[in-house]
Amino acid sequence: xxxxxxxxxxxxxxxxxxxxxxxxxxxxxxxxxxxxxxxxxxxxxxxxxxxxxxxxxxxxxxxxxxxxxxxxxxxxxxxxxxxxxxxxxxxxxxxxxxxxxxxxxxxxxxxxxxxxxxxxxxxxxxxxxxxxxxxxxxxxxxxxxxxxxxxxxxxxxxxxxxxxxxxxxxxxxxxxxxxxxxxxxxxxxxxxxxxxxxxxxxxxxxxxxxxxxxxxxxxxxxxxxxxxxxxxxxxxxxxxxxxxxxxxxxxxxxxxxxxxxxxxxxxxxxxxxxxx
Amino acid sequence: xxxxxxxxxxxxxxxxxxxxxxxxxxxxxxxxxxxxxxxxxxxxxxxxxxxxxxxxxxxxxxxxxxxxxxxxxxxxxxxxxxxxxxxxxxxxxxxxxxxxxxxxxxxxxxxxxxxxxxxxxxxxxxxxxxxxxxxxxxxxxxxxxxxxxxxxxxxxxxxxxxxxxxxxxxxxxxxxxxxxxxxxxxxxxxxxxxxxxxxxxxxxxxxxxxxxxxxxxxxxxxxxxxxxxxxxxxxxxxxxxxxxxxxxxxxxxxxxxxxxxxxxxxxxxxxxxxxxxxxxxxxxxxxxxxxxxxxxxxxxxxxxxxxxxxxxxxxxxxxxxxxxxxxxxxxxxxxxxxxxxxxxxxxxxxxxxxxxxxxxxxxxxxxxxxxxxxxxxxxxxxxxxxxxxxxx
Numbered sequence: 001x002x003x004x005x006x007x008x009x010x011x012x013x014x015x016x017x018x019x020x021x022x023x024x025x026x027x028x029x030x031x032x033x034x035x036x037x038x039x040x041x042x043x044x045x046x047x048x049x050x051x052x053x054x055x056x057x058x059x060x061x062x063x064x065x066x067x068x069x070x071x072x073x074x075x076x077x078x079x080x081x082x083x084x085x086x087x088x089x090x091x092x093x094x095x096x097x098x099x100x101x102x103x104x105x106x107x108x109x110x111x112x113x114x115x116x117x118x119x120x121x122x123x124x125x126x127x128x129x130x131x132x133x134x135x136x137x138x139x140x141x142x143x144x145x146x147x148x149x150x151x152x153x154x155x156x157x158x159x160x161x162x163x164x165x166x167x168x169x170x171x172x173x174x175x176x177x178x179x180x181x182x183x184x185x186x187x188x189x190x191x192x193x194x195x196x197x198x199x200x201x202x203x204x205x206x207x208x209x210x211x212x213x214x215x216x217x218x219x220x221x222x223x224x225x226x227x228x229x230x231x232x233x234x235x236x237x238x239x240x241x242x243x244x245x246x247x248x249x250x251x252x253x254x255x256x257x258x259x260x261x262x263x264x265x266x267x268x269x270x271x272x273x274x275x276x
Numbered sequence: 277x278x279x280x281x282x283x284x285x286x287x288x289x290x291x292x293x294x295x296x297x298x299x300x301x302x303x304x305x306x307x308x309x310x311x312x313x314x315x316x317x318x319x320x321x322x323x324x325x326x327x328x329x330x331x332x333x334x335x336x337x338x339x340x341x342x343x344x345x346x347x348x349x350x351x352x353x354x355x356x357x358x359x360x361x362x363x364x365x366x367x368x369x370x371x372x373x374x375x376x377x378x379x380x381x382x383x384x385x386x387x388x389x390x391x392x393x394x395x396x397x398x399x400x401x402x403x404x405x406x407x408x409x410x411x412x413x414x415x416x417x418x419x420x421x422x423x424x425x426x427x428x429x430x431x432x433x434x435x436x437x438x439x440x441x442x443x444x445x446x447x448x449x450x451x452x453x454x455x456x457x458x459x460x461x462x463x464x465x466x467x468x469x470x471x472x473x474x475x476x477x478x479x480x481x482x483x484x485x486x487x488x489x490x491x492x493x494x495x496x497x498x499x500x501x502x503x504x505x506x507x508x509x510x511x512x513x514x515x516x517x518x519x520x521x522x523x524x525x526x527x528x529x530x531x532x533x534x535x536x537x538x539x540x541x542x543x544x545x546x547x548x549x550x551x552x553x554x555x556x557x558x559x560x561x562x563x564x565x566x567x568x569x570x571x572x573x574x575x576x577x578x579x580x581x582x583x584x585x586x587x588x589x590x591x592x593x594x595x596x597x598x599x600x601x602x603x604x605x606x607x608x609x610x611x612x613x614x615x616x617x618x619x620x621x622x623x624x625x626x627x628x629x630x631x632x633x634x635x636x637x638x639x640x641x642x643x644x645x646x647x648x649x650x651x652x653x654x655x656x657x658x659x660x661x662x663x664x665x666x667x668x
Contacts, residue, residue: 015603015606015607015610018607019607019610038543039543053522081342081346086346147534150342151342151533151534154525154530154533155530155531155533155534156530157530159530190543230533232346233345233346233352237352237353237521237524238521238522240353240521241517241518241520241521241522242521244517244521245514245517245518245521248510248513248514248517249514251510251513252507252510252511252514255503255506255507255509255510256507258503258506259503259504259506259507262499262500262503262504263500263503263504266300266495266500271493
């Protein structure tokens with residue numbers, strides 16, 4: 001005869017197993033996803049260098065990715081939440097970043113005469129936007145608004161995998177798919193028709209470290225850069241996480257031992273019913 | 277020790293936390309009470325800290341949250357903790373309620389304890405909803421719009437009520453400010469309700485897996501359950517750390533990292549995972565008003581459990597049919613969670629309707645009926661024997 005507790009355990013296990021199998025079947029086995037055209041092709045899982053629980057960003061890749069952003073993406077996409085100072089110690093040295101910032105003119109002021117003036121950029125300045133406002137951005141892009149890229153990796157289903165797939169996923173529209181004038185076919189984009197044209201081509205830029213600038217290399221680097229831009233705390237977070245897990249694991253083990261010690265007398269007692 | 281029993285305040289601490297007599301046989305599932313307490317404390321500490329940096333304005337809210345994430349020292353840790361503990365808060369409250377349903381903790385003499393608990397759950401749902409609006413991402417804005425709009429289904433005064441809640445003609449600055457104010461206030465209301473919950477608990481003490489009186493065999497809370505609760509805390513912090521440090525956004529929705537835009541509706545508007553079952557019940561009914569009534573009713577119906585349970589036995593440990601049905605209810609609840617995350621299209625609509633029907637049938641039909649059946653079978657089995665203990 002099984003005790004109620006072991007029966008419970010079995011039922012709980014069976015229930016969880018059924019639920020997990022059902023959900024697993026739906027997402028991983030069942031090939032029919034009704035909304036594939038609507039929600040976009042599911043991006044494959046790429047082996048990002050920062051993917052594992054103990055892995056950090058590939059900072060050389062962030063540096064190359066910044067170059068791709070600066071030379072390609074920044075023509076249309078802003079990066080409002082990243083200041084020059086954020087790059088220091090991440091992808092560039094302080095002197096390098098100061099020099100890059102100084103190349104950009106920022107409007108400051110007012111000065112003592114009440115006039116606004118132009119000055120070279122400082123570390124505390126934010127990345128210059130390509131357009132002064134949303135209207136200007138739409139006017140230059142046939143009505144479409146290129147999104148700000150600061151949070152793009154966190155703001156899309158699939159994150160870095162999705163971004164890489166979009167950048168490398170451009171192709172001829174298959175027979176039967178009508179693409180409106182000014183839109184481009186990309187199966188990973190929800191709906192399949194994206195306003196952004198393919199931006200990366202082999203040899204488009206020349207990396208300062210000599211890495212061959214293939215389409216996939218540039219896509220990988222800029223995605224790593226944008227993953228960093230979305231989660232600049234990433235490396236520190238995982239490092240702190242490992243410490244937290246180690247400390248709390250020890251405390252957990254210790255508390256289990258303490259609990260068992262406290263309960264030992266209660267668990268090993270014998271209750272005797274003496275008749276009379 | 278003398279001071280502990282003489283000092284007017286310490287004597288309370290002693291009777292609630294140290295000498296409080298607890299059944300000797302309560303299992304780890306009884307840990308969720310103290311775990312929920314730890315969640316509330318964590319949420320208040322992280323929440324008050326976040327409030328020091330947050331700006332409740334539709335133009336600045338999103339930026340101020342990103343400022344917390346990027347520029348405030350360890351701000352990302354505080355915010356990820358606040359967002360993820362919210363999920364665990366609900367996970368624990370579901371397990372806590374599930375325990376009460378399984379072991380019959382809602383039954384006399386603990387009906388007051390149960391009723392206060394249901395009120396706590398209701399306030400938790402409202403607090404979580406208000407809090408989700410504050411970062412003012414896309415899902416914040418559209419979630420707030422959808423949920424507040426539900427009240428417009430109330431005949432005659434619905435539209436006026438919704439505009440009163442908005443403080444305008446749409447979710448705007450006035451709405452965000454009052455949601456912030458209420459999100460700050462309600463946790464302290466919760467704290468007060470928790471104290472009431474503890475006072476009500478103290479009257480009869482904890483239920484136990486057997487569902488029978490434990491008066492004969494009790495142990496002091498300290499050192500037994502203080503140390504058992506400690507195990508729960510550390511296991512919780514361990515799992516929480518995995519989420520906060522390694523999977524901080526897994527339980528959230530990516531759309532909430534897009535700043536709120538009233539001109540653009542997201543492809544799908546879904547609440548956080550812990551509110552999905554109620555969202556599924558809402559959408560199962562084609563009529564908006566009836567849907568809202570069903571959604572609110574699905575929580576309020578918990579109040580009726582002490583009245584609906586006809587069984588003479590408290591714990592499901594001795595109720596084979598009820599036990600089976602209880603696990604059916606659990607599976608049904610999980611399916612409703614999944615349905616809530618899907619687009620309202622076939623076959624999800626039909627599944628959602630079937631599951632919503634089962635949800636309400638559980639309370640209104642199965643709980644009273646199974647109790648009667650089990651009572652009758654027990655009477656038949658002991659008929660004429662000396663053991664027939666339930667003769668009246």
